Amino acid sequence: MGIQQIEVYTVRLRYREPFRIAPAASTESHNVIVKIVTDYGVVGWGESSPSKRVTGETPETVVRTLDKIAPRLIGECPLRIERDVELMDSIVEGNPAAKACVDMALHDILGKTACKPLFMLIGGYRTEVMTDITLSIKSPREMAKDAVKAVKKGFEALKVKVGVNPAEDVERVKKIREAIGSETELRVDANQGWTVRQAIEVLNKMEKFKIQFAEQPVSAENLGGLKRVRENSPIPIMADESIHSPADALRLIEAEAVDMINIKLMKSGGILKGKKIASVAEAAGVPCMVGCMG
Known part of the structure; x- marks a missing residue:
């Protein structure tokens, strides 16, 4: 059994309204879709949602990377996923969002070939998981209204984007908590928007x-700063942009700079390496969340 054909498509998905986080605002997702056709009739699908800010990738670089990878994967066994990922890494360094869509398509083929849900094949057992909804940065009052709408839709956890103005960030969280009551879980995400001093001050107020x-x-590269924030924050600290690989996870855990990890397939390069990050975290007793981009 082998990979017979790989097709690549681009797609634009416009948002209903602009979505703002600390570094910038966006109005659409410009993604890349991959279709892998096998010689035994099974087809796998994957998607890349690149972020120039996080991994340095764009839809154009993803397509160019796939143009290099795809010809070398023709004829390879789609079920030897570790081998296929190693082959991609030998062809092109970095570019995790491009590799992630291929990895996803290979895992899709694995599940379809086995006629089993993929989560079971990779060791999962839960049939339900909690998901939050992310609130875009707006004025405190507007975000409070958005929070109420989300809770009415049934969301039990809200992620609040902050990181633009420390004083306003505290006010945002205050207004949201007042509007939704005490039962709904609240998480905040500054997307590297604060300095170390600001982070410590704001989190103690929150x-x-x-x-x-x-x-x-704080900044993804500021490992020492992240550690200082963790040591002085009454709120647990989750790393996102700081962790792209299992090696990154090990480094931050050993530095005692993090309480939790946000795994994103666009950063890790797909499901295979995302699982390895989770294994590193599990061994250290560090909880993980699975997030998304775009």
Whole structure:
């Protein structure tokens, strides 16, 4: 059995309204779709949602990377996923979002070939998981209204984007908590928007609003700063942009700079390496969340 054909498509998905986080605002997702056809009739699908800010990739670079990878994968066994990922890594360094869509398509083929749900094949057992909804940065009052709408739709956890203005960030969380009550879980995500001093000050002020965790409060490269924030924050610290690989996870855990990890397939290069990050975290007793991009 082998890979017979790989097709690549681009797609634009416009948002209903602009979505703003600390670094920038976006109005659409410009993604890349991969279709892998096998010589035994099974077809796998994967998707790349690149972020120039996080991994340095764009839809154009993803397509160019896939143009290099795809010819070398023709004829390879789609079920030897570790081998296929190693082959991709030998062809092109980095470019995890491009590799992630191929990895996803290979895992899709695995599940379809086995006629089993993929989550069971890779060791999962839960049939239900909690998901949050992310609130785009707006004025405190507008975000409070968005929070109420989300809770009415049934969401039991909200991720609040912050990181633009420390004083306003505290006010945002205050207004949201007042609007939705105490039962709904709140998480905040600064997307590297604060300095170390700002992060420590803001998180201590936010503690009273029952914040479950604070995601990537400072620059991804500032390992020492992240550690200082963790040591001085009453709220657990989650790393996102700081962790792209199993080696990154090990480095931050050993530095005692993180309480939790946000795994994203676009950063890790797909499901295979995302699982390895989870294994590193599990061995250290560090909880993980699976997030998305785009």
